[in-house]
Amino acid sequence: MLKVTVIAAGSWGTALALVLEQNGHDVTVWARRESQVQDILQSRRNDKYLRNIAIPENIQFTSSLQEAVKHTEVIVLSVPTQQLNNVLEQMAEQITLSHRVIMVNVSKGIDMGSLELPSQMVMRYYPTQPFVVLSGPSHAEEVALKLPTALVAASKNRLAAEIVQDLFSNDYMRVYTNPDVVGVEISGALKNIIALGAGISDGLGYGDNAKAALITRGINEMVVLGQMIGAETSTFRGLAGVGDLIVTCTSQHSRNRRCGILIGEGLSFDNAIESVGMVVEGAYTVKAAYRLMTKLKIDMPITKVLYRVLYEGKNAREAVNYLMTRQKKHEIDENAEKLELWQ
Ligand SMILES: NC(=O)C1=CN([C@@H]2O[C@H](COP(=O)(O)OP(=O)(O)OC[C@H]3O[C@@H](n4cnc5c(N)ncnc54)[C@H](O)[C@@H]3O)[C@@H](O)[C@H]2O)C=CC1
Numbered sequence: 001m002l003k004v005t006v007i008a009a010g011s012w013g014t015a016l017a018l019v020l021e022q023n024g025h026d027v028t029v030w031a032r033r034e035s036q037v038q039d040i041l042q043s044r045r046n047d048k049y050l051r052n053i054a055i056p057e058n059i060q061f062t063s064s065l066q067e068a069v070k071h072t073e074v075i076v077l078s079v080p081t082q083q084l085n086n087v088l089e090q091m092a093e094q095i096t097l098s099h100r101v102i103m104v105n106v107s108k109g110i111d112m113g114s115l116e117l118p119s120q121m122v123m124r125y126y127p128t129q130p131f132v133v134l135s136g137p138s139h140a141e142e143v144a145l146k147l148p149t150a151l152v153a154a155s156k157n158r159l160a161a162e163i164v165q166d167l168f169s170n171d172y173m174r175v176y177t178n179p180d181v182v183g184v185e186i187s188g189a190l191k192n193i194i195a196l197g198a199g200i201s202d203g204l205g206y207g208d209n210a211k212a213a214l215i216t217r218g219i220n221e222m223v224v225l226g227q228m229i230g231a232e233t234s235t236f237r238g239l240a241g242v243g244d245l246i247v248t249c250t251s252q253h254s255r256n257r258r259c260g261i262l263i264g265e266g267l268s269f270d271n272a273i274e275s276v277g278m279v280v281e282g283a284y285t286v287k288a289a290y291r292l293m294t295k296l297k298i299d300m301p302i303t304k305v306l307y308r309v310l311y312e313g314k315n316a317r318e319a320v321n322y323l324m325t326r327q328k329k330h331e332i333d334e335n336a337e338k339l340e341l342w343q
């Protein structure tokens with residue numbers, strides 16, 4: 001049994017706390033508001049984020065960071081990416097982790113200000129603690145119902161990856177390990193942008209053909225950016241890559257897809273975000289990815305048009321028209337260069 005602290009009592013943090021408790025660990029969840037802690041303790045539910053799920057008495061809740069991390073062995077960070085730096089700062093001010101703690105991040109995104117990945121933010125504050133990113137196709141609503149789910153625990157530290165694999169594995173959750181932290185993080189961040197696009201496509205009334213094209217060309221964009229920043233291309237074929245892209249672009253549970261559908265149906269960006277009521281990571285990651293794309297001088301057309309739709313008021317239907325009619329090109333640039341493939 002390990003002592004595990006989950007930071008943030010949103011839908012994913014709560015669902016993962018349930019898994020950890022089921023697996024026999026000593027689980028404490030930190031929520032920033034005492035009122036939320038009291039609500040959960042009274043009802044043993046967290047209906048705002050995870051409806052109709054009973055939370056066992058064994059899971060402790062607190063709004064004190066100090067109490068939450070006291071003697072803990074594993075910290076699971078489930079804070080929305082744009083808030084992660086702020087939470088890490090609060091933790092660093094209040095807590096010196098003098099003991100060894102495995103830092104596990106489960107949020108998916110890129111910081112809009114610094115353009116850092118979660119691993120880079122965490123390592124800035126805790127350079128000597130082992131870091132693991134847990135990612136893959138996994139909606140909290142299904143995990144809370146114990147429906148079969150497969151994830152990937154990526155770390156440069158093999159032992160830490162294997163500890164996290166053991167921590168979460170059970171008969172409905174299968175966890176693989178992977179040393180490619182950057183590839184897993186870029187996959188998780190960019191798939192949300194593509195899912196927003198898939199939602200917009202659905203909201204506009206386009207069909208399965210359009211969505212399949214978005215998913216496939218979306219992987220291409222993930223690879224293009226990933227290769228520039230040191231990711232392994234094979235990671236994009238895995239659970240964190242194509243796996244998560246499929247689930248987020250097609251699932252009824254996806255917040256990113258739902259937000260996209262509302263925008264496609266004509267709602268404003270702000271109203272769509274508000275209506276979803278939970279974090280829509282892709283809406284912020286698109287800004288970071290657009291800046292990265294510009295900085296690295298690479299072409300990411302889906303990211304580019306989504307940025308224009310969300311932040312520059314471009315009409316969504318015109319954006320699709322742009323994607324369809326832009327300059328013709330090869331499907332796979334590398335193949336086009338291989339003279340032996342042409343007759
Ligand atoms: N919901 C899901 O099924 C999954 C979510 N994720 C990722 O996990 C991360 C969290 O997502 P959700 O739990 O769905 O979000 P959520 O919107 O359900 O919950 C976010 C939680 O973070 C807290 N929070 C927000 N700002 C904060 C701050 N400044 N300080 C402290 N706490 C703060 C909120 O109070 C809330 O409890 C995201 O990056 C998401 O992409 C990953 C896999 C599955």
Ligand SMILES: O=C(CO)COP(=O)(O)O
Nearest residue numbers: 136137138139254255256
């Ligand atoms: O990352 C997720 C599923 O793997 C959650 O996606 P949404 O935020 O779109 O719900």
